Amino acid sequence: MLFLYDSLTKFGADVKVIYGAKTKDDLIFTEKFKKGVFLTEDGSYGKKGTVIDGVLQEDLQNYEKIYVCGPQQMIEEILRIFKKENVLSIAEFSLERYMRCGIGVCGSCVIDSGLRVCIDGPVFKGSELV
Numbered sequence: 001m002l003f004l005y006d007s008l009t010k011f012g013a014d015v016k017v018i019y020g021a022k023t024k025d026d027l028i029f030t031e032k033f034k035k036g037v038f039l040t041e042d043g044s045y046g047k048k049g050t051v052i053d054g055v056l057q058e059d060l061q062n063y064e065k066i067y068v069c070g071p072q073q074m075i076e077e078i079l080r081i082f083k084k085e086n087v088l089s090i091a092e093f094s095l096e097r098y099m100r101c102g103i104g105v106c107g108s109c110v111i112d113s114g115l116r117v118c119i120d121g122p123v124f125k126g127s128e129l130v
């Protein structure tokens, strides 16, 4: 995400980051994100809460693109929110899975839709994940 952020801002894009973790010690590169909302579950840095709380504070209709990465539970909740807000078409999700072969053969990284994270992703459009 930092590489994406740097690439977008280098070309003048107005990028806002909603970045959360359990504690302050779990956050890295906070100083790199000039326009950000930071949240920690224990309140040790930024606002107390989760990324979900941060997303719920946003008017998602104001965004041209939304990029998401994080743990599966968060991704699932974000998908529900984006579907409800009708912004799935502008969202992309980077998924993580345990991978064995990494070349699309073993099936260890298959998601519910049948797509393989190793070769079909790891980045998917929101509409592909619903």
Ligand code: FES
Pocket: 098, 099, 100, 101, 102, 103, 104, 105, 106, 107, 108, 109, 110, 116, 117, 118, 119
């Ligand atoms: S890691 Fe084997 S199919 Fe994706």
